[in-house]
Amino acid sequence: xxxxxxxxxxxxxxxxxxxxxxxxxxxxxxxxxxxxxxxxxxxxxxxxxxxxxxxxxxxxxxxxxxxxxxxxxxxxxxxxxxxxxxxxxxxxxxxxxxxxxxxxxxxxxxxxxxxxxxxxxxxxxxxxxxxxxxxxxxxxxxxxxxxxxxxxxxxxxxxxxxxxxxxxxxxxxxxxxxxxxxxxxxxxxxxxxxxxxxxxxxxxxxxxxxxxxxxxxx
Numbered sequence: 001x002x003x004x005x006x007x008x009x010x011x012x013x014x015x016x017x018x019x020x021x022x023x024x025x026x027x028x029x030x031x032x033x034x035x036x037x038x039x040x041x042x043x044x045x046x047x048x049x050x051x052x053x054x055x056x057x058x059x060x061x062x063x064x065x066x067x068x069x070x071x072x073x074x075x076x077x078x079x080x081x082x083x084x085x086x087x088x089x090x091x092x093x094x095x096x097x098x099x100x101x102x103x104x105x106x107x108x109x110x111x112x113x114x115x116x117x118x119x120x121x122x123x124x125x126x127x128x129x130x131x132x133x134x135x136x137x138x139x140x141x142x143x144x145x146x147x148x149x150x151x152x153x154x155x156x157x158x159x160x161x162x163x164x165x166x167x168x169x170x171x172x173x174x175x176x177x178x179x180x181x182x183x184x185x186x187x188x189x190x191x192x193x194x195x196x197x198x199x200x201x202x203x204x205x206x207x208x209x210x211x212x213x214x215x216x217x218x
Contacts (some may be wrong), residue, residue, distance in 0.1 A: 015090075076164075090159070
């Protein structure tokens with residue numbers, strides 16, 4: 001089960017990084033559209049923003065509207081049917097799926113930042129992207145840390161379906177032991193305890209990070 005635990009953590013952290021990158025990009029597009037589209041003059045930039053926003057909405061609808069296990073099977077058996085790298089496919093699937101949820105979390109954080117923060121950044125000489133990166137995103141990150149931590153915990157538990165594409169994660173390892181010993185009690189209870197310990201450990205780490213971020217505000 002130790003090797004399965006390593007695979008589970010590898011998929012979870014890989015998907016987390018990918019999900020945060022996708023989520024930040026999508027949230028900036030959606031928040032920029034919502035905040036500026038009505039005041040923008042007709043131009044190529046306005047048309048491009050509308051197009052990106054429409055694509056983002058389709059992405060959010062698709063990946064939030066279908067079960068992750070179905071997405072995993074589609075990625076493995078259809079889109080990447082020529083590849084036998086199940087772990088990489090799982091990271092891509094869970095990362096893209098998580099990105100849809102992270103995007104809405106970050107969008108809420110960005111929309112909660114006072115409009116004056118953007119004006120202050122622009123008055124300091126930053127362009128729009130620099131203002132977002134140096135001023136808006138760090139403040140939004142503090143605001144969304146609790147729901148972001150919940151998304152990470154959910155992602156960790158969702159990876160338990162990775163065995164559907166023959167990945168030997170911790171759940172698959174427990175099922176294999178159950179089949180070999182004909183005893184479901186010990187491997188399944190051990191599996192539940194390992195997930196519980198992981199969730200408690202990462203929740204504790206997030207709590208420390210939250211306290212440090214709050215203390216940096218004073």
